[in-house]
Amino acid sequence: MPVQTTPKASKTYTQDEAFKASLAYFKGDDLAARVWVNKYALKDSDGNIYEQTPNDMHRRIAKEIARVEQRYPNPMTEDEVFDLIKDFKYIVPQGSPMAGIGNPYQIASLSNCFVIGNEGSSDSYGGVMKIDQEQVQLMKRRGGVGHDLSHIRPKGSPVKNSALTSTGIVPFMERYSNSTREVAQDGRRGALMLSVSINHPDSEDFIDAKMEQGKVTGANVSVRIDDDFMKAVKNKTAYTQKYPVFSDAPKFSKEIEAEKLWKKIVHNAWKSAEPGILFWDTVINESVPDCYADLGYKTVSTNPCGEIPLCPYDSCRLLAINLFSYVEDPFTTKAKFNYTLFKKHISAAQRIMDDIIDLELEKIDAILQKIDADPENEDVKGVERNLWLNIKKKAEEGRRTGIGITAEGDMLAGLGIKYGSEEGVAFSTEIHKNIALAAYRASVETAKERGAFGIFDSDREKENPFILRLKEADEKLYYDMLEYGRRNIALLTIAPTGTTSLMTQTTSGIEPVFLPVYKRRRKVNPNDKDVRVDFVDEVGDSWEEYVVFHHRFKEWMKINGHDIDKNYSNTDLDELVKASPYYQATSNDVDWLSKVRMQGAVQKWVDHSISVTINLPNDVSEDLVGRLYLEAWQAGCKGVTVYRDGSRSGVLISNDEKKEEEKEGNGIFPTKRPQVLEADVVRFQNSKDKWIAFIGLIDGRPYEIFTGFSDDEDGILIPRWVNEGLIIKNRNEDGTSRYDFQYKNKRGYKTTIEGLSHKFNPEFWNYAKLISSTLRHGMPIDNVVNLVNSLQLDSESINTWKNGVARALKRFIADGTVAKKEKCTNCNSSNLIYQEGCLTCKDCGSSKCG
Known part of the structure; x- marks a missing residue:
C-alpha cells in the first residue's frame, strides 16, 4: 500500500490571522475558534499554521477521502464528501482523524484509542516492561491506551527472584501511570485506562489505589465486574476470587464478602468519582468481535473513556453524527426529524469510516518506515516495530469503526421532547436503532x-444477541449479511465529544444540556465605546455583566421572538428557561435513574459501548450511588461512571486507618489543585517596603503563597479592609495558567484581580512556586519557614521577600510548636516556641515577631 505523499501547503497564517478568521467562521464564538486553531488547524513543528478556517481543514479531509474512494466502485467525489463534513453540520470526524488526515507534518496514527496485549502475557518484569514500552510508543503517536492488569499475580505470591514474593498490582499501576504523565501529545497529556477483574485477589488494592494522595494520577481506573459478583452483592452471599482469574485450577483463591467489597467500590466512587465499573459479562456476551475470540479478538479492556472495548492490539477511529442538523423547523410546532436524510448520511458516514481505515493503514506504513529509518539497533526497535505490525494486522483484518453521535440533548429540545422523560427515552432509543440498522x-x-x-x-x-436484534428488526438486512458478509467487524459507539461539540455548538454526545444560560463579567476599559457599566468596584474598575446563552437555546429564543440582546435580569432569565424545552432538562435536573435506564435502552443498539457520566449533586448519599450502579447492571449497561459535584477536590485517603495515622506531610492535600481556594490576605512591612501576601488555604492550612510589593507601579492595590477572598486558577487565551484573586466589595459585588503571576516581580513568582510546592507536599509550616530562612540569596530585594514570606507563614504555625535550630536573641536559650506566629522564649519571656 503506498504511503501518503500529500504535498506540503505553502501559504501560512499567523496565530492571530487564523484566530480572527475562525472567530468569524464560528460567528463570534471565541472558545470554539481558539480550540480549533490550537488543536486541529494544520501546523508544523515550527508553529507555522497552514489553515485559516475549519473549512480549509474540511477540504483537506475531503480530498484524502476522495483519493481513497477512487480505489473502489462508485466513488464519492471530493465535493460530495466536503458537503457532508463542512461546517460541522452533518458528519464530524473526531480528534485524531480530524487532526491527522492529510497531515504531512506529523507521523501519527488516525486511531483515537488502542488496547494493548496482556492475554497470555507473562507478568515477569520483561512482560511488564514490554507493555510499558508499547503504551509509550502508542501515546507518542497521539493514541489513548487501555490495558488490563488481571494477568499480574497477586501480592505475596512466590516469585523466583531476589524479592521472593510478588508486590502485586499497585506498583505496576504506578509505573504505567507515570509513563503516561511523561508523554506529551501536541500540548496535551496521554490518556490511559487501567482495568482489573473483580475476580482478582488484589482487586481491593486496585480499587483503593487512587484514594491515596498523589497515586496513579495518570490513569483512569475501572473494575471489570461479572454477573456472579453482582448476584452475590444482591443476595448478600460470598464470592470467590482466584488467580489466575476464573481458573478451574487456580494457584490461589480466597472467599470474600461481596457486599463489603461492593460498598468500598461505591464509597470510593462517591468520594472521588473512581473507579468506574465495567459490567464485563454484558460486555463479552453482547460483543460481536468476541464471536472471533479464538482468532485474537477476545475483548480484554477498554479505551480511556470506556466507550470502545477492544481486544489486544486493536484500535478504533471515531466519527460523530450531529443529530440536531436533522431536526426540521426546530423549536416550532412543525418540528420533525428527517429520517430519510439521516439514514442516507449514516450510510455515507460508514463508507467514510471504512475509507479512514485505509488512510490509517497508510499512516501505519509511514510509522514503520520511520522506525526502519531510525538509527537505533534492531533490538531497541523490535518492540515498537512488532507493536505496529500487530496493530496493522488487526486494522486490515477486522476493519473496526466507531460511528457515534453528538447533540442528543439539542435534538430532543428542538423536537420539543423533554430529555429523560419516557417520550425522550423512547425517541432516543428509536434514533439509535435506526443508526444501527443503517450503519x-x-x-x-x-x-x-x-x-x-x-x-x-x-x-x-x-x-450473538446484538446480531439477533438486527435480524428481528430487519430480516432482509440479516439475510443480505449472510450472503455478502460485512465490511467491518464492529461499527458503533457513543463517545464523549467535548471539543467536537464546541465546534458543532451543540450539547455533547448523548448528554443533556449543562446550562442553557449563564452570566459572565468583563472589565470595561476607559476608552471603550458603546459599553454598559453595571457597577464600579472599590478600586474604581468598571464592569459590564453579560449573559451567555447556549447556542441552541439562543436559536430557540430567536425563533420564538425573544430578544437575544436584551439585558435580562435573573428573574427574566429564569422565566425564559422555564418557557423553553430545556426547562428541567439540564444535567442537574434529569432524574438519575431514568438516565441510567436510557443508557441501558440505547446500549441495545450500540455494538461497542457508551461513554456517559451520571452527574450528581454534592449532597447525595453513598446509598444512591450504589442504587445507580445496581440499576445500570439490571438495565443492560456495559459500564457506568458517577461524578458527585466536588468529589475530586476533597482530601483523598487510602483507608480508615490512614485517617487516624495521617500526620502533617503525609498526603493531606488533594492530588490536583482545586480550581478555587479560600485565601487569606496578609500585609506587612520590611524596612520601608510595603508587602502583601495571598495565601491559598485548604482546610485552613497554607497550600500556596504569592507575595510582592503593594505600593509601587508593579504592585497590587486592594482596599485595606480586604483580608480574605478566593484564589482562582484560570486559563489565559494561549492556554497557560494564571491565578486570579477575587473578593467581595462592600456592596457585595465580586471584584477580580487578574493574573497574580503578572503582578509580581518574576523572581518573586518563581520563588513563590518553589515555596508553594513544599507546602503542597505537606511539609510542616515551621520546617517551611526554616527552609525559607536558610535560602542563600544575593539580591537584597529577594532577601526582603524571603523575610516577608517567613513572616506571613508564621501566622499559621500552631501555638506551642517548638522552634528548631532557633535561639533567643536575649538570653541565648533554645527553649523557644511559637505563640500566635511569634517566637517566644519560655525562659526569659522575650518575643520576636519577624
Whole structure:
C-alpha cells in the first residue's frame, strides 16, 4: 500500500490571522475558534499554521477521502464528501482523524484509542516492561491506551527472584501511570485506562489505589465486574476470587464478602468519582468481535473513556453524527426529524469510516518506515516495530469503526421532547436503532463492492444477541449479511465529544444540556465605546455583566421572538428557561435513574459501548450511588461512571486507618489543585517596603503563597479592609495558567484581580512556586519557614521577600510548636516556641515577631 505523499501547503497564517478568521467562521464564538486553531488547524513543528478556517481543514479531509474512494466502485467525489463534513453540520470526524488526515507534518496514527496485549502475557518484569514500552510508543503517536492488569499475580505470591514474593498490582499501576504523565501529545497529556477483574485477589488494592494522595494520577481506573459478583452483592452471599482469574485450577483463591467489597467500590466512587465499573459479562456476551475470540479478538479492556472495548492490539477511529442538523423547523410546532436524510448520511458516514481505515493503514506504513529509518539497533526497535505490525494486522483484518453521535440533548429540545422523560427515552432509543440498522446495512453494501472483513463467518455470529436484534428488526438486512458478509467487524459507539461539540455548538454526545444560560463579567476599559457599566468596584474598575446563552437555546429564543440582546435580569432569565424545552432538562435536573435506564435502552443498539457520566449533586448519599450502579447492571449497561459535584477536590485517603495515622506531610492535600481556594490576605512591612501576601488555604492550612510589593507601579492595590477572598486558577487565551484573586466589595459585588503571576516581580513568582510546592507536599509550616530562612540569596530585594514570606507563614504555625535550630536573641536559650506566629522564649519571656 503506498504511503501518503500529500504535498506540503505553502501559504501560512499567523496565530492571530487564523484566530480572527475562525472567530468569524464560528460567528463570534471565541472558545470554539481558539480550540480549533490550537488543536486541529494544520501546523508544523515550527508553529507555522497552514489553515485559516475549519473549512480549509474540511477540504483537506475531503480530498484524502476522495483519493481513497477512487480505489473502489462508485466513488464519492471530493465535493460530495466536503458537503457532508463542512461546517460541522452533518458528519464530524473526531480528534485524531480530524487532526491527522492529510497531515504531512506529523507521523501519527488516525486511531483515537488502542488496547494493548496482556492475554497470555507473562507478568515477569520483561512482560511488564514490554507493555510499558508499547503504551509509550502508542501515546507518542497521539493514541489513548487501555490495558488490563488481571494477568499480574497477586501480592505475596512466590516469585523466583531476589524479592521472593510478588508486590502485586499497585506498583505496576504506578509505573504505567507515570509513563503516561511523561508523554506529551501536541500540548496535551496521554490518556490511559487501567482495568482489573473483580475476580482478582488484589482487586481491593486496585480499587483503593487512587484514594491515596498523589497515586496513579495518570490513569483512569475501572473494575471489570461479572454477573456472579453482582448476584452475590444482591443476595448478600460470598464470592470467590482466584488467580489466575476464573481458573478451574487456580494457584490461589480466597472467599470474600461481596457486599463489603461492593460498598468500598461505591464509597470510593462517591468520594472521588473512581473507579468506574465495567459490567464485563454484558460486555463479552453482547460483543460481536468476541464471536472471533479464538482468532485474537477476545475483548480484554477498554479505551480511556470506556466507550470502545477492544481486544489486544486493536484500535478504533471515531466519527460523530450531529443529530440536531436533522431536526426540521426546530423549536416550532412543525418540528420533525428527517429520517430519510439521516439514514442516507449514516450510510455515507460508514463508507467514510471504512475509507479512514485505509488512510490509517497508510499512516501505519509511514510509522514503520520511520522506525526502519531510525538509527537505533534492531533490538531497541523490535518492540515498537512488532507493536505496529500487530496493530496493522488487526486494522486490515477486522476493519473496526466507531460511528457515534453528538447533540442528543439539542435534538430532543428542538423536537420539543423533554430529555429523560419516557417520550425522550423512547425517541432516543428509536434514533439509535435506526443508526444501527443503517450503519450495518451500509457495511453490507460496502462488502458487496469491496469485500467482507477478512475473518467474517456468519455461523460464528448467529447466536450473538446484538446480531439477533438486527435480524428481528430487519430480516432482509440479516439475510443480505449472510450472503455478502460485512465490511467491518464492529461499527458503533457513543463517545464523549467535548471539543467536537464546541465546534458543532451543540450539547455533547448523548448528554443533556449543562446550562442553557449563564452570566459572565468583563472589565470595561476607559476608552471603550458603546459599553454598559453595571457597577464600579472599590478600586474604581468598571464592569459590564453579560449573559451567555447556549447556542441552541439562543436559536430557540430567536425563533420564538425573544430578544437575544436584551439585558435580562435573573428573574427574566429564569422565566425564559422555564418557557423553553430545556426547562428541567439540564444535567442537574434529569432524574438519575431514568438516565441510567436510557443508557441501558440505547446500549441495545450500540455494538461497542457508551461513554456517559451520571452527574450528581454534592449532597447525595453513598446509598444512591450504589442504587445507580445496581440499576445500570439490571438495565443492560456495559459500564457506568458517577461524578458527585466536588468529589475530586476533597482530601483523598487510602483507608480508615490512614485517617487516624495521617500526620502533617503525609498526603493531606488533594492530588490536583482545586480550581478555587479560600485565601487569606496578609500585609506587612520590611524596612520601608510595603508587602502583601495571598495565601491559598485548604482546610485552613497554607497550600500556596504569592507575595510582592503593594505600593509601587508593579504592585497590587486592594482596599485595606480586604483580608480574605478566593484564589482562582484560570486559563489565559494561549492556554497557560494564571491565578486570579477575587473578593467581595462592600456592596457585595465580586471584584477580580487578574493574573497574580503578572503582578509580581518574576523572581518573586518563581520563588513563590518553589515555596508553594513544599507546602503542597505537606511539609510542616515551621520546617517551611526554616527552609525559607536558610535560602542563600544575593539580591537584597529577594532577601526582603524571603523575610516577608517567613513572616506571613508564621501566622499559621500552631501555638506551642517548638522552634528548631532557633535561639533567643536575649538570653541565648533554645527553649523557644511559637505563640500566635511569634517566637517566644519560655525562659526569659522575650518575643520576636519577624
